[in-house]
Amino acid sequence: MxxxxxxxxxxxxxxxxxxxxxxxxxxxxxxxxxxxxxxxxxxxxxxxxxxxxxxxxxxxxxxxxxxxxxxxxxxxxYPANVPVPSGDTAVPGTPAVPAVSAPSVAEPAKARTEPADRIPEPVSEDTALRPAAVPYPVTTTRPTSRRPPARKTVPVGSPAGGVDTRFENGPLAVVDVDADGQVRAYCVGGLVLGVPAKSIAALVEWTLSEGRLGQPKLSGPGKDGDPLLVLTEAALEHYGLPVTLTKEERLAGRIPESHKVIKQLTRANWQLTKRGFGPWARIYRPAQGSERACVQLCIPSWDALDTRHWANTGQLPPADLARLLGTYAARVMTPRGSTAVTGLELMTALHPPTRASEPDETGKRHSEHNPGSLGKEPVDCAPCEAPDGHPLLADLPRFHHRTPAEVLVEEAYDWARPLTDAECLRPHLVGIDVNMAFAAGANGLTVGLGAPTHVKNPVFDAKLPGSWLVDLSHVDLSRVKVAKDKWAELDGSLLPSPFTPKGERPAGPAWYATPTVAYAVELGYDVTPIEAYVRHDNGRYLDGWYNRLRDAYLATMADLGVGADLAPEEFLAAMDGYRQRDPQLAVVVSAIKATVKGGIGKLRERPRGEGWKPGQPWRALARPTWRPDIRAAVISRTRINMHRKIVKHAAFTGQYPVAILSDCAVYASDGPSPLDFLPYRDGKPLPGGFKLGVNPGLVKHEGTQSVLWGEGVRERFNAPELNLARYIKDGTVTDVDSGE
Missing domain, CATH: 1.10.260.40 (lambda repressor-like DNA-binding domains)
Incomplete structure (x- = not known):
């Protein structure tokens, strides 16, 4: 019934x-x-x-x-024919609008004429209390004049702390269409602009002539950041673009050249880059002197914002989406594509390949190489640094499998071992995770800037970046140097080798990046390289990149209530549930982390489609930032940093990790907290060991599971060395460990 x-x-x-x-x-x-x-x-x-x-x-x-x-x-x-309150009378359910959209937004210049299309945005009480994303001036009063203002030109060297009025509306805008069919541009700081453009071509024109969007350059010789427009589904429909891509268009990464919008752009003398009109489209006209005419589009419903890093950002209301992306743009840079693409672009923005020379005898300046940069032209990698299929390896037999003596393999850890009897008697498995591990690995790292030099029988130099063919199989982890003239006796069978991603002891000569070989020397062992590819032109290219991403991460974590100087107990408490305090800022944290990892990964980008065949060049090889040697050095140093802490911890406590996955290590523990096995004395950590904290290189609590859970998972999959670090966060195991 x-x-x-x-x-x-x-x-x-x-x-x-x-x-x-x-x-x-x-x-x-x-x-x-x-x-x-x-x-x-x-x-x-x-x-x-x-x-x-x-x-x-x-x-x-x-x-x-x-x-x-x-x-x-x-x-x-609200019955019909009953007047709705207006003016100063509050409408039920609508909070009062504050004088400015966010507490720390700078006041606009008093003498500035406000544009006629600025519209005050109602700000929810929750939004008004959030930290301001960027210090751009905003207005909350509707001007009476409908005449658009003249665009102002400001010298590049604007005063420190001042606002560059060329970009006074911020780096980006989310373009949406309201119920009345009016196009609105939602900018950072709660500012909303009316948009008169009736087509995409007109929208680009409006952005460059009246939008006052963009971002000042990050480095003296660099270029200003192009404005970014994020198009909502309503905006796509309004401008004649599909809300979603077809399967064929997704595979191609673009809409077809025959689409009417592309034809409109062509008629208006706008051009698209080689990647066409896709999720991240760049629309431009050739530069006239130093003036750029370029606008970038981001289309979330075309999967421009990867949910692995941006979560549900694409589903946010326009004002919230502008706030989230604006925060990322202010602290990192205006997105130029995926987080990986942006991570790579940030390197170039901080170290432009060229700069203006000193005036010559005629007073003219010319473009010259910018010292400390990677230059304008790509350089060949060493054969051992080349991934499979690279043109340098075209003469190898088709199915040849390169050995460690032929190829450089510097990758993150993926290692695990069975628990000892003593570890099985402990109730907990506790995971600790290194914050921004790859960023910390890049900090202060000397990397090659130019092409490699091949050397036979070299003397190892820890200050010289490069790739070294050397036999490290004699390094015995049962006896290692942990300080000057201080050796430690360890159980080497419970430690991963620092020289291989899987933790296996090397069987003979193999190629390693400089940080790996330097660590063998640090552990107290002699090394005798057979040959090497070294880079005499070198420098700390990634320092500025690290500093900006570190500052972005720490500032956002501080906004979420996790400060940089907390005591261990306070830090663990602050980290508990920090994402729920402001889910949007938590997404910014995830995007910053992805920018680090993705940027490093892009240094050795592999071919994707493009009709590529092994032995042929692919598009990424034409970039000066295609540098597999730099990627290898960063990963090498990151893995070595982890191993060094593990050794210090083992020498002091007798405790060894049971699993390591990249930047996460799992220990058997008598208690569920990292403080139950990390040695602290009077609030101070073990020198050179793991330290709890938010700074890059310090560790946080990744997760805790029971030893019975770990043994049960391994038994269920009949995998005694299943990597438990992969599942320690929430205990969910969906499939057998693939090792990928």
């Missing part, structure tokens, strides 16, 4: 009485609700609610019943 009742209820719900479309809109606006708020409550798209209010579509169950319920309650609060 209950099934019949359910069927009747469903039938009634399918015909729930709804007011006319115009009344639906009136009721929503009377209560001060936005389309985004209603859409979020009903779990539908913003455009869907807009369609209901316009009468273009009608809701269907189960949303129809919930929508009818909402409108019925609003109708009771």
């Amino acid at each position: 209950s099934e019949l009742f359910d069927a009747v209820d469903a039938l009634v719900s399918s015909r729930s009485t709804l007011p006319p479309p115009a009344e639906r809109k009136r009721l929503r606006q009377a209560h001060g609700l936005t389309l985004d708020e209603v859409a979020a409550a009903l779990q539908v798209r913003r455009a869907t609610v807009s369609g209901w209010e316009a009468g273009k579509t009608e809701p269907r169950p189960p949303e129809r019943d919930a929508y009818a319920r909402l409108l019925k309650q609003l109708a009771q609060l």
Whole structure:
């Protein structure tokens, strides 16, 4: 009988009485609700609610019943023909608008003429209390003049702490269309601009002439950041673009050249880069002197914002999306593509390949190499540094498997071992994770800037970056030097080798990056390289990159309540649930981390499609930033940093890790907290060992599971050396360890 009742209820719900479309809109606006708020409550798209209010579509169950319920309650609060409060009288459900959109936003210049298309944005109480993303001036008053202002030109060297009025509206804007069909550009700091453009070509023109969007250069010889426009689904529909890509378009990464929007751009003399009109499209005209005319588009519904790093950012309301991306842009840089692409672009922005020379005898300046940069032209890697399929290896037999003596393999750890009997008697497995491990590995690292020099029988030099063919199989981890003239006796069988990603002891000569060989010397062992590819032109190319990403990470974590100078107990407490304090800022943290890892990975980008065949060059090889040797050096140093801490910890406590995955190490422990096995004395950690804290290179609590869980997982998959570090965070194991 209950099934019949359910069927009747469903039938009634399918015909729930709804007011006319115009009344639906009136009721929503009377209560001060936005389309985004209603859409979020009903779990539908913003455009869907807009369609209901316009009468273009009608809701269907189960949303129809919930929508009818909402409108019925609003109708009771705001009967028809009853005037809605206005002026200084607050509308129920709508908080007062503060004088500025965020507490730390700079005041606009008093003499500045406000543009006629600035629109004050209602700010929710929650948003108003959040930290400001960037110090750009905003206004909350509607100007009376409808005449657009003249664009101001400001010298590049604007005063420190001042605002570059060329970019006074911030680095980016989220372009959306409201229920009335009006195009709005949501900028950082709560600013909303009216957009008159009727086409994508006109939108680009407006952005460059009146939008005042962009970002000042990050380095003296560099270039200003191009403005970024993020197009919502409503904006895509408005400008004649598909809301989603077809399967063929996703595979191609672009819409076809025959699309009407591309033809419109061509007629307006705009060009697209080689990657075409895809999720991250760049629309430009050739530069006139030093003036650039370029706008970047980001299209979330085309998967521009990878959910692995950006979570559900693409689903946010326009103002929140502008705030989140604006925070990232201010602290890292305006996104130029994926987090990996942005990580690589940040390296170039901080170390531009060229600079202006000193004036010659005629007073003219010329472009010259910028010292400390990678230059404008790519350099060949060493054969041992080349990945499989590289043109340098074209003469190798087709199915030849290169040995360690032929190829440099510097990768992150993926190592595990069975638990000892003593470890099985402990109740807990505790994982600790190194913060920003690859960033810490890049900090202060000397890397090659130019091409390698091949040397036979070289004398090892720890200060010289390069790749070395050397036999390290004689290094015995049962006896290692842990300080000057101080040796430690260890159980080497419980430690991974520092020289291989899988922790296996090398069997003979192999290629290693400089930090790996230097660590063998540090452990107290002699090394005799057979040959090497070294780089005499070198420098600390990644220092500025590390500093900016470190500062971005620490500033965002501080906004989330995790400071840099907390005591161990306070740090663990602050980290507990920090993501829930502001989910949007937590996404910024994830994106910053992905920028680090992705940027390092891009240094050895492999071919993707492109009709590539082994032995042929691929597109990435034409970049000066295609540098597998730099990637290898960073990963080498990151792995060595982890091993050094493990050895110090083992020598002092007698405790050894049971699993390591990249920057996460798992220990058997008598208690569930890292403080139950990390040695602290009077609040101070073991010198050279693991230290709890938020700074890059310090560690946080990754997760705790029981020893019984670990042994059960390994038994279930019949894998005694399953890497438990992969699953320690939440204990969920979905498939057997693939090792990938």
